Amino acid sequence: MDYWNEIGWTDPYSSAQFSQRQQAYAKRLRLEDAYTPQMIVDGSVEFVGNDKRLALAAIAKAAAMPKVTVRLSPVNASRVKVEVEGAANADVYVALALNEAVTKVVRGENRGRTLRHVAVVHKLTQAGKTTNTGAFSKEVNLPADSQKYRVVAFAQERGQGRVLGAAIQRLAPGN
Numbered sequence: 680m681d682y683w684n685e686i687g688w689t690d691p692y693s694s695a696q697f698s699q700r701q702q703a704y705a706k707r708l709r710l711e712d713a714y715t716p717q718m719i720v721d722g723s724v725e726f727v728g729n730d731k732r733l734a735l736a737a738i739a740k741a742a743a744m745p746k747v748t749v750r751l752s753p754v755n756a757s758r759v760k761v762e763v764e765g766a767a768n769a770d771v772y773v774a775l776a777l778n779e780a781v782t783k784v785v786r787g788e789n790r791g792r793t794l795r796h797v798a799v800v801h802k803l804t805q806a807g808k809t810t811n812t813g814a815f816s817k818e819v820n821l822p823a824d825s826q827k828y829r830v831v832a833f834a835q836e837r838g839q840g841r842v843l844g845a846a847i848q849r850l851a852p853g854n
Contacts, residue, residue, distance in 0.1 A: 691782060692799050700803075703839050722835055722842040747813070747844035751832050754818055759830055759848060761806055763815040766834040766843045768808065771815050774831040775802040775822070778849070798829060809834065825850040 698713070705713040708725055718728030721741040726733045747765040754760050763771055776798040784792050809815040815834070822828070833845035 692780070692796070692801075696803065697800065700839065707839060722840055741842075747834055749832050749834055749844040749846040751830055751846045751848035753848065753850070756825065757821050757823070758818045759821060759850075760816065760818050761832045763809050763813070763832075763834045763844070765813045766809050766815075767811055767813040768837060769813070769815075769834040769843055770808055770837055770839075771806045771817075771832065771834050773804050773806045773819050774800050774833075775804075775828050776800045776831060777827055778829055798831075801828065806832070808837075821850065 701713040701717065701719075704719050704722070704725065705711075708719075710725070714727075716728035717725060718730075718734055718737075719725045720734075720737040721744070724737050724741075726737065728734065747763060747769075750760075750762040752760045752762070761771065761773060763769070777796070778798070780796040780799045782794045782796065784790055784794060804819075806817050806819060807815060819830075821830070827850075829847055829849045831845060831847045834843040835841065836843065
């Protein structure tokens with residue numbers, strides 16, 4: 680059971696795994712608890728996620744920081760290759776996110792609203808760990824209907840630390 684589903688409606692995109700990840704961030708960032716809408720940028724700064732000014736400033740600051748190389752290369756329609764360079768002893772994650780989604784909310788504080796979503800994480804997998812030299816390479820399987828998704832790969836300090844680098848690849852038929 681995902682704890683966000685206890686507030687009057689069931690979020691069709693919720694996941695206990697995602698809630699546990701958010702709770703781990705709250706603990707790591709020394710917060711009393713996780714909350715919604717919460718935004719965490721580069722694994723190191725958090726704030727109320729509906730504050731556009733803070734979001735744009737945090738993203739710009741994070742984008743200006745040096746990053747390690749993360750590459751995503753389509754192999755074929757059912758596989759993508761993930762490569763990382765320069766991130767010694769890091770965790771490598773791959774997220775499969777729906778390009779777009781719509782939710783008609785029937786209960787709770789957003790009752791009667793139609794919510795439009797972009798890049799909704801459908802699946803998050805730890806693909807592996809980089810070596811002591813910072814290298815990683817692995818082919819990852821994709822779903823049959825992959826054109827509905829984008830793939831995001833990122834390297835992160837172990838223990839859900841700072842995000843060291845990321846790449847995104849929109850999938851298209853025949854990739």
